[in-house]
Amino acid sequence: MKKKRIVFTGGGSAGHVTPNIAIIRELHKEEWDIFYIGSKKGIEKDLVEKIHIPYYAISSGKLRRYINFENVIDVFRVLKGCLEAKKILQKIKPHIVFSKGGFVSVPVIVAARLLKIPIFIHESDLTPGLANKISKKFATRIFTSFEETVKYFPENKTTYIGSPIRGEIFQGNAKKGTEYLNFNSNLPILTIMGGSLGAKKINETVRDVIKQLTKKYQVVHICGKNNIDHDMYNIRGYKQFEYIHDELADILAATTIVVTRGGSNSIFEFLALKIPMIIIPLTLQQSRGDQILNAKLFAEKGFSVTLEEELLTSKALMANLELVFDKRKEMQSAMNLYSKKDALSFLLNEIGRV
Template sequence: MNIIVSGGGTGGHIYPAITIIRTIQEKYPDAKFLYVGTKRGLEADIIPKEGLPLATVDIQGFERHLTPDNLRRAGKAMMGVAKAAKIVRDFHPDAVIGTGGYVCGPILLAASLLHVPTLIQEQNVVPGITNKILAKFVTRIAAGTEEAKKHFPAGKVVFTGNPIRREVMSARREESAAAFGFDPARKTVLISGGSRGARSINRAMIDVLVQAARQPEVQYLHVTGKQEYEDVMARLEAAGLDLAQTKHIQVRPYLYDMPKAMAMADLAVFRAGATGLAELTARGIPAILVPYPYAAENHQEHNARALEAAGAARMILNKDLTSERLGAVLTELLSDDDKLMAMAEASRSMGRPEAAADIAEMVLDLASHR
């Protein structure tokens, strides 16, 4: 069985794709995979390290208004479709999967036109333009949220949830706390703006951490992102916070084992990317969400509002984020166990830890009818 998987640009498109691949491999060890991405995206670095073959298509997203550069990109898109068609013909896939990013457009369109079964996995509440267009051509659509279903043809779409890494569910609180030198009996707050960090969250956390230094009953693990780390450390030092003397507060540039951090978290301060939210809800972690304001289609705000409406999270818009506002919400939630527990239950009710397995079954079913 041959399967093409395409997803590019950000980890939010790539890691769900890898999770689906690994899940299919468990069910069908002889399956052969080809990952299709771009040379510019993170996939060019991540996919070879995963031991997966990578083919690339040269394509870029269009700007939202008419520009001369868009004409050049349109030409590349046409060439991209032609190259994608050659990739499909040469690999002879039984199914093609797309997890998001502009590169999915040419490869899934080419596969559909060549009558290969296709599936897109839509992670966000509001789909991007690429998946809205592809919905007219693909065979099936796996929606990460119930809200997303209304944007797609009813006969094609199935609510599966978003795929998450197996380690997210297997990590245990006591072992994870010990790995960070934390006390598993104390409440723990996990702060992360994603792999690249979020300056607005990092800046707002400075005064919050200074205040938290005097309250050792709550532990804080703040992941700044590599590019932001030195600035955050300098600001904390200028504010008089000596992290060597505050063992209940840790500031890290990056975490290679986020599942362990989540396993010990009682509350999270996060952006609102679909993959991060899928992992938080799978574990039932209440969250304070600060959506990235420049995400395509403003999808992070829509994602955050869905969790807030369900009672699983509180949202603070990026423009409204201050140390005072963030500190007040943290204090409110951490001082009210009943409220925090209700949020955890609401979060857990939205989680779909079995999503990867369900999507894998859909793909195998499509491939079997090739």
């Protein structure tokens, strides 16, 4: 049987890449040849190369909502990216392009449309990002993580399916996670994640209260690239990492509470694992506000509490941790009532029908 070919695209942050990787891992290699188009320096390059998928880098510009001279330069970068993407797609001749958004996806989608290649898009956030707002007119099918998001896209080609969650995240073993960290079973484990690029204020606040934290918790601190504090290596009950790959499922299986940004993919994974959350979303100065909306909806459903970064202090962090710890059973009960959709299986089925 002749293999089908699929091109994935999306990048700029891990949130635009990990759902693609979840799908890639489940596609049968005997049925599919898989390729990835991303930016030259984005995090997607490192993540995709780790799973040994052919990677093609193109020029891309940042999509800004404010006036900046770089916008003019980026128009030419995007046009160059469209030409590069078209050349790559003409060489690969894929049966489908699947996009998770991010600015690098726009040239790929434009090129795919010119070549009349079917385009599937998945939008993770409550409101669509600028890349997907541009891309929706070119898409063949659009899928969303939130039911409330459907209204932002053409009704005739949009389907609410939930978030495609990595299958391996459910395979974690709490005992292995505890042993990997060299922790014990006497204190609960608190996992702190500032996103794939880290979070300066979260890192600083955690380290300011680490002595208080380690009296009640054993702390796993995933602090982002180049954010390790080498003076804090020998603190008992505190482990810091730039990023965690293979061991993450085991660590999450052992986790009692997680402190996280409000990226959709991450919080849906924690929801699926029924881990109570403190969500510290990116501010409006750092983002378009999508994480704030995600956090608000999760808090309303009883899955988490929200701590705005502008209000993040040592005292506020400790108070919110106490609140979540006391309400953790109640939060898990709310999570149990959540009707989880198997978005990954749905997408695999839809891709297979192309």
